[in-house]
Amino acid sequence: MNAYELIQAKPHLHVFGDGTPRLMSLLDNALKWMADELSTRKDAVTLETGYGLTTVLMTMLARQHHSIAPDEPGYRRVLDYCKQQGIPAQGLQYHVGFSEDVLPKLDIPDESLDMVLIDGGHGIPTPFVDYAYTFKKIKVGGYLVVDDIQLGTGLMLKDFLLESKEWGLTGFFDSKTCAFRKYAATPGADWYQQPYMLQMQGQVDRLLAQAPGKGLDYVSLEPVVAAHKWTVRRAPEPAALESKLLPVVGVERLKLAALRDRVRKVAIFGAGQHTAWLEKILAGQEGLPQIVAVLDDAPAGKPARFGRPPVAAEGFDAGQVDAIVLSTDCLQRAMQLRCRALYGAGARLIDLYAGLPAGPYRKE
Numbered sequence: 321m322n323a324y325e326l327i328q329a330k331p332h333l334h335v336f337g338d339g340t341p342r343l344m345s346l347l348d349n350a351l352k353w354m355a356d357e358l359s360t361r362k363d364a365v366t367l368e369t370g371y372g373l374t375t376v377l378m379t380m381l382a383r384q385h386h387s388i389a390p391d392e393p394g395y396r397r398v399l400d401y402c403k404q405q406g407i408p409a410q411g412l413q414y415h416v417g418f419s420e421d422v423l424p425k426l427d428i429p430d431e432s433l434d435m436v437l438i439d440g441g442h443g444i445p446t447p448f449v450d451y452a453y454t455f456k457k458i459k460v461g462g463y464l465v466v467d468d469i470q471l472g473t474g475l476m477l478k479d480f481l482l483e484s485k486e487w488g489l490t491g492f493f494d495s496k497t498c499a500f501r502k503y504a505a506t507p508g509a510d511w512y513q514q515p516y517m518l519q520m521q522g523q524v525d526r527l528l529a530q531a532p533g534k535g536l537d538y539v540s541l542e543p544v545v546a547a548h549k550w551t552v553r554r555a556p557e558p559a560a561l562e563s564k565l566l567p568v569v570g571v572e573r574l575k576l577a578a579l580r581d582r583v584r585k586v587a588i589f590g591a592g593q594h595t596a597w598l599e600k601i602l603a604g605q606e607g608l609p610q611i612v613a614v615l616d617d618a619p620a621g622k623p624a625r626f627g628r629p630p631v632a633a634e635g636f637d638a639g640q641v642d643a644i645v646l647s648t649d650c651l652q653r654a655m656q657l658r659c660r661a662l663y664g665a666g667a668r669l670i671d672l673y674a675g676l677p678a679g680p681y682r683k684e
């Protein structure tokens with residue numbers, strides 16, 4: 321049996337849950353391109369994530385072929401098929417396991433592989449992990465084949481490779497499979513050196529520009545808040561989750577205020593339990609505004625917080641600070657009214673939990 325006969329025979333090497341044989345394979349154009357390309361290479365060494373017809377094809381045409389998939393019986397079917405068809409299979413090294421577990425332990429020299437096919441798991445992060453552990457192993461002049469570019473992960477990987485100067489698109493098959501030739505060795509690059517990431521950043525910047533006044537909150541913190549609302553709805557024990565999320569949101573909001581709104585000095589409004597908790601979670605954090613005062617309507621006898629004895633809110637000169645932090649997770653409305661009455665409409669107030677469902681929350 322030669323490679324084209326194999327492609328025509330289409331052995332069903334996967335099975336459905338009920339054991340019925342099943343074909344899950346690249347389509348003919350991609351398979352034929354792989355067969356043609358590998359036929360021109362003497363002593364090729366290849367690797368794939370996922371197994372199937374391609375395992376037989378690559379074993380047939382390469383001197384050594386690594387295949388990684390978590391399906392031992394699948395590999396037995398592959399070996400049985402090779403035996404039936406008289407296809408030598410001594411070059412097949414199959415590794416039973418998930419590629420994210422197997423690849424980091426696989427000892428393959430850099431720049432040694434002629435072809436890598438990424439067609440194992442298609443969820444995040446698997447195709448990217450497959451890429452991370454194989455891109456250096458491919459020879460200059462070798463190929464990276466990405467299947468299932470109709471799925472989001474394959475699409476992203478394909479778009480990233482299209483924009484990378486080290487890789488050139490050499491095959492696009494059935495709107496499903498892409499082949500890229502490696503033109504230069506690459507040690508990898510940080511995001512600002514990657515054209516794809518710069519394009520993505522352009523999209524983020526446009527998103528920010530379309531949401532004036534919302535700034536970083538819109539792309540970073542709001543999804544956290546939205547996810548939290550969803551988590552609270554479905555989680556059996558929301559309080560436990562809240563106690564983990566709350567410090568993150570509080571710290572993040574203050575950091576954002578410092579970074580985005582240039583809030584340098586703040587006063588904390590309220591010297592009660594929430595402020596005692598806030599003092600704990602802010603300890604050791606960097607990038608926060610400086611806390612210059614702790615205000616309270618009844619400061620007498622309350623302990624110092626942030627190294628400052630509480631002072632009467634009434635009579636405090638709000639012009640000394642860039643913002644007043646409402647130190648509460650349940651009385652924001654009342655505190656806002658009070659601050660407006662004391663400091664006027666122009667004072668900047670920071671509600672650490674704006675957007676979250678009403679508290680109080682359980683805090684650790």
Ligand SMILES: C[S@@+](CC[C@H](N)C(=O)[O-])C[C@H]1O[C@@H](n2cnc3c(N)ncnc32)[C@H](O)[C@@H]1O
Pocket residue numbers: 344345346369370371372373374375388389390391417418419420439440441442446
């Ligand atoms: C679409 S099939 C591969 C088909 C094969 N490339 C072909 O054309 O004949 C996907 C395979 O990936 C395997 N798989 C799923 N998750 C995986 C993972 N995390 N690592 C490696 N293989 C995985 C499945 O067992 C399945 O065999």
